[in-house]
Amino acid sequence: GENVEQHPSTLSVQEGDSAVIKCTYSDSASNYFPWYKQELGKRPQLIIDIRSNVGEKKDQRIAVTLNKTAKHFSLHITETQPEDSAVYFCAASRAGTASKLTFGTGTRLQVTL
Protein backbone atom coordinates (compact mmCIF):
# COMPACT_ATOMS: atom_id res chain seq x y z
CA GLY A 1 0.00 0.00 0.00
CA GLU A 2 0.87 3.67 -0.04
CA ASN A 3 3.35 5.09 2.46
CA VAL A 4 3.74 8.84 3.03
CA GLU A 5 6.63 10.37 4.93
CA GLN A 6 6.58 13.97 6.09
CA HIS A 7 9.35 16.31 7.30
CA PRO A 8 10.01 18.14 9.49
CA SER A 9 7.88 17.09 12.43
CA THR A 10 8.14 20.55 13.97
CA LEU A 11 8.93 23.89 12.37
CA SER A 12 9.31 27.28 14.01
CA VAL A 13 9.51 30.43 11.90
CA GLN A 14 9.28 34.13 12.58
CA GLU A 15 6.29 36.03 11.38
CA GLY A 16 6.79 37.10 7.79
CA ASP A 17 9.24 34.32 6.96
CA SER A 18 8.48 31.41 4.65
CA ALA A 19 7.77 27.83 5.73
CA VAL A 20 8.35 24.69 3.68
CA ILE A 21 7.06 21.21 4.49
CA LYS A 22 8.10 18.21 2.44
CA CYS A 23 6.48 14.83 1.80
CA THR A 24 7.44 11.74 -0.12
CA TYR A 25 5.16 8.93 -1.27
CA SER A 26 5.77 5.38 -2.38
CA ASP A 27 2.91 4.43 -4.74
CA SER A 28 3.63 5.65 -8.26
CA ALA A 29 -0.08 5.27 -9.06
CA SER A 30 -1.04 7.99 -6.57
CA ASN A 31 -2.30 11.02 -8.44
CA TYR A 32 -3.96 13.28 -5.88
CA PHE A 33 -2.10 15.13 -3.12
CA PRO A 34 -4.04 17.30 -0.65
CA TRP A 35 -2.74 19.28 2.29
CA TYR A 36 -4.78 19.67 5.47
CA LYS A 37 -4.46 22.15 8.31
CA GLN A 38 -5.56 21.03 11.75
CA GLU A 39 -5.79 23.39 14.69
CA LEU A 40 -5.76 21.96 18.18
CA GLY A 41 -8.92 20.01 18.87
CA LYS A 42 -10.46 20.86 15.53
CA ARG A 43 -11.21 19.07 12.29
CA PRO A 44 -8.66 18.77 9.47
CA GLN A 45 -9.40 21.37 6.81
CA LEU A 46 -8.28 21.16 3.22
CA ILE A 47 -6.09 24.13 2.33
CA ILE A 48 -4.78 23.18 -1.09
CA ASP A 49 -4.47 20.13 -3.32
CA ILE A 50 -2.67 19.16 -6.48
CA ARG A 51 -3.18 16.48 -9.10
CA SER A 52 -0.44 14.65 -10.91
CA ASN A 53 -1.02 16.39 -14.21
CA VAL A 54 0.17 19.67 -12.67
CA GLY A 55 3.61 20.54 -11.30
CA GLU A 56 2.67 23.54 -9.19
CA LYS A 57 -0.41 25.22 -7.80
CA LYS A 58 -0.73 28.48 -5.93
CA ASP A 59 -3.43 30.07 -3.82
CA GLN A 60 -2.47 33.44 -2.35
CA ARG A 61 0.26 32.77 0.24
CA ILE A 62 0.14 29.00 -0.18
CA ALA A 63 1.71 26.94 -2.94
CA VAL A 64 2.27 23.26 -3.55
CA THR A 65 4.82 21.69 -5.86
CA LEU A 66 4.90 18.13 -7.12
CA ASN A 67 7.78 16.11 -8.55
CA LYS A 68 6.30 12.87 -9.90
CA THR A 69 9.63 11.44 -10.93
CA ALA A 70 11.07 11.77 -7.45
CA LYS A 71 7.71 11.08 -5.80
CA HIS A 72 7.77 14.07 -3.55
CA PHE A 73 5.63 17.14 -3.02
CA SER A 74 6.00 20.22 -0.87
CA LEU A 75 3.90 22.90 0.78
CA HIS A 76 5.18 26.46 0.74
CA ILE A 77 3.71 29.18 2.92
CA THR A 78 5.00 32.70 2.37
CA GLU A 79 4.65 35.74 4.62
CA THR A 80 3.66 33.57 7.55
CA GLN A 81 1.24 34.92 10.15
CA PRO A 82 0.50 33.76 13.71
CA GLU A 83 -2.80 32.28 12.54
CA ASP A 84 -0.85 29.91 10.32
CA SER A 85 0.26 28.11 13.48
CA ALA A 86 -1.24 24.61 13.37
CA VAL A 87 -0.43 21.02 12.43
CA TYR A 88 -0.20 20.43 8.70
CA PHE A 89 -0.74 17.02 7.11
CA CYS A 90 0.09 15.93 3.61
CA ALA A 91 -1.74 13.02 2.04
CA ALA A 92 -1.73 10.93 -1.11
CA SER A 93 -4.33 8.93 -2.97
CA ARG A 94 -5.50 7.55 -6.25
CA ALA A 95 -8.37 9.90 -6.94
CA GLY A 96 -11.73 8.31 -7.57
CA THR A 97 -15.04 7.54 -5.98
CA ALA A 98 -13.70 5.16 -3.36
CA SER A 99 -10.43 6.92 -2.76
CA LYS A 100 -8.96 6.71 0.70
CA LEU A 101 -6.25 9.09 1.82
CA THR A 102 -2.90 8.02 3.24
CA PHE A 103 -1.66 10.76 5.54
CA GLY A 104 1.79 11.81 6.63
CA THR A 105 2.59 12.10 10.34
CA GLY A 106 2.13 15.86 10.43
CA THR A 107 4.23 18.99 10.90
CA ARG A 108 3.61 21.30 13.81
CA LEU A 109 4.19 24.83 12.55
CA GLN A 110 4.75 27.59 15.08
CA VAL A 111 4.85 31.17 13.83
CA THR A 112 6.44 33.45 16.39
CA LEU A 113 6.11 37.22 16.63
Added chain:
Amino acid sequence: GAGVSQSPRYKVAKRGQDVALRCDPISGHVSLFWYQQALGQGPEFLTYFQNEAQLDKSGLPSDRFFAERPEGSVSTLKIQRTQQEDSAVYLCASSFGGLDYGYTFGSGTRLTVV
Protein backbone atom coordinates in the same frame (compact mmCIF):
# COMPACT_ATOMS: atom_id res chain seq x y z
CA GLY B 1 -26.84 20.22 7.84
CA ALA B 2 -24.07 22.65 7.10
CA GLY B 3 -21.28 20.27 8.01
CA VAL B 4 -20.40 16.79 9.13
CA SER B 5 -21.63 16.25 12.66
CA GLN B 6 -20.18 13.69 15.04
CA SER B 7 -21.37 12.63 18.47
CA PRO B 8 -20.46 12.34 21.20
CA ARG B 9 -17.65 14.86 21.11
CA TYR B 10 -15.87 13.05 23.95
CA LYS B 11 -16.30 9.52 25.27
CA VAL B 12 -14.63 7.86 28.23
CA ALA B 13 -15.05 4.10 28.37
CA LYS B 14 -13.83 1.52 30.81
CA ARG B 15 -11.76 -1.20 29.27
CA GLY B 16 -14.07 -3.94 28.04
CA GLN B 17 -17.05 -1.68 27.42
CA ASP B 18 -18.73 -1.37 24.05
CA VAL B 19 -19.03 2.08 22.46
CA ALA B 20 -20.96 3.52 19.53
CA LEU B 21 -19.86 6.62 17.68
CA ARG B 22 -22.21 8.48 15.38
CA CYS B 23 -21.62 10.42 12.18
CA ASP B 24 -24.15 12.63 10.40
CA PRO B 25 -22.73 13.45 6.96
CA ILE B 26 -23.63 16.42 4.85
CA SER B 27 -27.03 15.85 3.28
CA GLY B 28 -26.74 14.26 -0.14
CA HIS B 29 -23.16 13.10 0.31
CA VAL B 30 -22.82 9.62 -1.15
CA SER B 31 -19.39 8.75 0.20
CA LEU B 32 -18.59 8.38 3.89
CA PHE B 33 -15.23 7.55 5.43
CA TRP B 34 -14.07 6.75 8.96
CA TYR B 35 -10.52 7.51 10.08
CA GLN B 36 -8.69 6.91 13.35
CA GLN B 37 -6.24 9.55 14.56
CA ALA B 38 -3.92 8.58 17.40
CA LEU B 39 -2.30 11.35 19.44
CA GLY B 40 0.39 13.12 17.43
CA GLN B 41 -0.28 11.09 14.30
CA GLY B 42 -2.02 11.56 11.00
CA PRO B 43 -5.46 10.08 10.42
CA GLU B 44 -5.51 6.45 9.35
CA PHE B 45 -8.23 4.99 7.12
CA LEU B 46 -10.68 2.58 8.71
CA THR B 47 -13.59 2.05 6.34
CA TYR B 48 -15.57 3.50 3.43
CA PHE B 49 -19.26 3.53 2.48
CA GLN B 50 -20.91 4.42 -0.77
CA ASN B 51 -24.52 5.02 0.19
CA GLU B 52 -25.39 2.04 2.41
CA ALA B 53 -22.78 -0.30 0.93
CA GLN B 54 -19.55 -0.80 2.83
CA LEU B 55 -17.10 -1.08 -0.03
CA ASP B 56 -13.83 -1.08 1.86
CA LYS B 57 -13.20 -2.15 5.44
CA SER B 58 -9.54 -2.97 5.01
CA GLY B 59 -8.45 -0.48 7.67
CA LEU B 60 -10.51 -1.84 10.56
CA PRO B 61 -7.86 -3.00 13.05
CA SER B 62 -9.74 -6.00 14.42
CA ASP B 63 -13.08 -7.77 14.41
CA ARG B 64 -13.99 -5.70 17.47
CA PHE B 65 -14.59 -2.79 15.09
CA PHE B 66 -17.81 -2.67 13.14
CA ALA B 67 -19.37 0.08 11.06
CA GLU B 68 -22.77 0.46 9.44
CA ARG B 69 -24.76 2.95 7.39
CA PRO B 70 -28.09 1.20 6.97
CA GLU B 71 -30.04 3.94 5.18
CA GLY B 72 -27.18 5.56 3.35
CA SER B 73 -27.02 8.63 5.57
CA VAL B 74 -26.09 8.38 9.27
CA SER B 75 -23.25 6.01 10.08
CA THR B 76 -22.28 4.34 13.33
CA LEU B 77 -18.85 3.01 14.24
CA LYS B 78 -19.05 0.43 17.00
CA ILE B 79 -16.13 -0.82 19.03
CA GLN B 80 -16.69 -3.87 21.16
CA ARG B 81 -14.71 -4.76 24.28
CA THR B 82 -12.65 -1.57 24.10
CA GLN B 83 -8.93 -1.73 24.80
CA GLN B 84 -6.54 1.04 25.82
CA GLU B 85 -4.98 1.04 22.35
CA ASP B 86 -8.37 2.07 20.95
CA SER B 87 -7.93 5.50 22.56
CA ALA B 88 -7.85 7.99 19.69
CA VAL B 89 -9.89 10.57 17.84
CA TYR B 90 -12.30 8.99 15.40
CA LEU B 91 -12.94 11.22 12.40
CA CYS B 92 -15.75 10.91 9.91
CA ALA B 93 -15.59 12.51 6.47
CA SER B 94 -18.14 12.73 3.70
CA SER B 95 -18.06 13.61 0.05
CA PHE B 96 -20.53 14.10 -2.75
CA GLY B 97 -18.74 11.54 -4.87
CA GLY B 98 -15.30 10.76 -3.53
CA LEU B 99 -12.02 12.60 -3.64
CA ASP B 100 -12.77 14.25 -6.95
CA TYR B 101 -15.30 16.36 -5.04
CA GLY B 102 -13.21 16.83 -1.91
CA TYR B 103 -13.73 15.60 1.62
CA THR B 104 -15.34 17.41 4.53
CA PHE B 105 -14.25 16.14 7.91
CA GLY B 106 -16.25 16.22 11.10
CA SER B 107 -14.72 17.42 14.36
CA GLY B 108 -14.30 13.87 15.58
CA THR B 109 -15.03 11.88 18.70
CA ARG B 110 -12.20 11.66 21.22
CA LEU B 111 -12.34 8.20 22.79
CA THR B 112 -10.41 7.55 25.96
CA VAL B 113 -10.33 4.00 27.29
CA VAL B 114 -9.38 3.76 30.95
